Amino acid sequence: MLMSGGAKAIEALLPGALEHWAEAGAAKIPLPSGVVSYTPGGWHRQWPAAHYLIACSRDLLDQHVRDIVLADPRIRLLDKTGVRALTGSAQRVTGVRVASREGLEWCIDADLVIDASGRDSNTVNWLAALGITGIRERHIASTLVYASRTYQAPARNNGAPLVQIATAPHTPGPRQTGTLIPIERGRWQVSLAGTGSGAPSEAKDAFVPFALQLPHPMIGQLIARAAPLTDVQVSDATGSSRRYFEDARHWPEGLVVLGDATATYNPLYGQGMSVAALHARALFHTLARMQLHAPGTARTAQKAIARLTEAAWSLSTSQDALYPHAANAAPSLADRAKGRYLNRLSQAAATSAQAAATLTQVTALEASPARLLKPSMLLAAGLGRWRRPLAYPPLTDAQRAVVNFADHPEP
Numbered sequence: 001m002l003m004s005g006g007a008k009a010i011e012a013l014l015p016g017a018l019e020h021w022a023e024a025g026a027a028k029i030p031l032p033s034g035v036v037s038y039t040p041g042g043w044h045r046q047w048p049a050a051h052y053l054i055a056c057s058r059d060l061l062d063q064h065v066r067d068i069v070l071a072d073p074r075i076r077l078l079d080k081t082g083v084r085a086l087t088g089s090a091q092r093v094t095g096v097r098v099a100s101r102e103g104l105e106w107c108i109d110a111d112l113v114i115d116a117s118g119r120d121s122n123t124v125n126w127l128a129a130l131g132i133t134g135i136r137e138r139h140i141a142s143t144l145v146y147a148s149r150t151y152q153a154p155a156r157n158n159g160a161p162l163v164q165i166a167t168a169p170h171t172p173g174p175r176q177t178g179t180l181i182p183i184e185r186g187r188w189q190v191s192l193a194g195t196g197s198g199a200p201s202e203a204k205d206a207f208v209p210f211a212l213q214l215p216h217p218m219i220g221q222l223i224a225r226a227a228p229l230t231d232v233q234v235s236d237a238t239g240s241s242r243r244y245f246e247d248a249r250h251w252p253e254g255l256v257v258l259g260d261a262t263a264t265y266n267p268l269y270g271q272g273m274s275v276a277a278l279h280a281r282a283l284f285h286t287l288a289r290m291q292l293h294a295p296g297t298a299r300t301a302q303k304a305i306a307r308l309t310e311a312a313w314s315l316s317t318s319q320d321a322l323y324p325h326a327a328n329a330a331p332s333l334a335d336r337a338k339g340r341y342l343n344r345l346s347q348a349a350a351t352s353a354q355a356a357a358t359l360t361q362v363t364a365l366e367a368s369p370a371r372l373l374k375p376s377m378l379l380a381a382g383l384g385r386w387r388r389p390l391a392y393p394p395l396t397d398a399q400r401a402v403v404n405f406a407d408h409p410e411p
């Protein structure tokens with residue numbers, strides 16, 4: 001899923017992307033009203049939508065971005081070719097050394113090198129080879145395992161809402177979640193996640209039982225009647241890590257690092273792609289303001305990227321702090337305090353439209369987490385939840401007909 005903050009950033013850089021995705025079947029799901037969400041205690045109330053997320057397969061999302069980018073005659077893709085090193089000096093990066101699969105190596109000169117090579121980026125080592133060392137890093141390992149599988153929805157279930165089921169923060173035992181996302185061509189992308197002894201496995205016949213034993217069985221009941229289209233794909237690349245390039249004592253001209261190469265987040269919050277897109281837009285804005293070769297341009301861009309990373313990082317690590325047993329390192333005091341505050345706000349959002357709107361704006365990456373500290377939000381957090389959650393899911397008549405919830409009595 002791609003949050004509206006990220007979708008808007010991509011649309012600003014690559015006009016037409018939203019339309020391409022929609023034509024190919026991606027759904028624009030309103031937030032928070034389009035998500036049916038359950039935690040022990042009940043179903044969350046729904047509020048009018050101001051934001052959205054794009055729900056589709058990763059292949060669809062990537063394919064259309066690639067098509068738009070490669071339609072630009074100024075862009076040339078070197079297929080099956082990898083970067084092996086940076087060229088230049090500690091003062092200025094002047095290009096990269098690349099290698100083909102056949103083992104051919106050559107150098108490419110560049111005015112600006114952008115590292116967007118993801119979580120396994122080698123830039124820290126490549127910088128060291130140029131004499132720039134001491135990049136601070138932080139890694140928070142996680143015991144969370146993420147298992148996903150794609151299903152063909154039965155025709156009568158076509159039009160099901162996005163469903164999220166999760167254990168509550170601070171409850172004993174492993175953290176577990178399930179998400180069913182309706183994607184293109186009447187399919188469901190189902191993700192199950194759990195920590196420690198509560199982790200899902202890649203066994204095909206364990207997938208539905210895992211979904212059925214979540215705090216509410218709705219996802220399990222839906223997929224029990226659907227045809228699986230893929231095997232179960234399991235990922236334990238769920239830790240959070242961050243490289244503080246912006247704090248380097250010395251930063252070369254001509255190099256910018258963005259996306260997962262700067263930071264990765266717990267995938268449960270679905271923000272990595274959006275943050276990468278916001279990084280790219282921040283770079284675009286910096287280059288619109290500053291000369292490419294002017295001293296400090298790369299560093300200015302790196303600092304702008306870091307501000308966006310910090311917002312997403314603080315949101316994700318403070319939510320993780322609500323489940324301290326899920327990480328291999330104890331959360332810091334600050335993360336724990338932020339986590340407790342976020343938990344109060346989530347409870348307030350169950351009964352306050354205004355708290356829900358601001359919280360959604362921040363989690364959809366459309367506003368900085370600083371918004372969560374405005375006086376009305378402090379008041380909302382103080383009041384907490386003052387109405388009980390719903391006993392039944394807040395489905396529209398159309399959704400109710402699709403999910404046929406009458407078949408599924410409350411557990």
Ligand SMILES: Cc1cc2nc3c(=O)[nH]c(=O)nc-3n(C[C@H](O)[C@H](O)[C@H](O)COP(=O)(O)OP(=O)(O)OC[C@H]3O[C@@H](n4cnc5c(N)ncnc54)[C@H](O)[C@@H]3O)c2cc1C
Nearest residue numbers: 001082083116117118235259260267270271272273274276
């Ligand atoms: C299980 C899981 C589920 C997730 N779900 C979501 C979600 O729902 N929503 C969301 O927003 N995010 C999600 N994420 C996070 C998201 O996948 C990443 O944040 C996002 O892909 C980062 O984009 P990127 O371009 O920085 O890196 P990547 O997408 O990793 O792309 C890096 C690219 O660089 C290439 N590359 C690497 N090294 C080199 C080299 N030396 N030379 C040349 N090319 C190289 C790689 O082949 C790759 O194509 C999820 C992550 C995981 C693990």
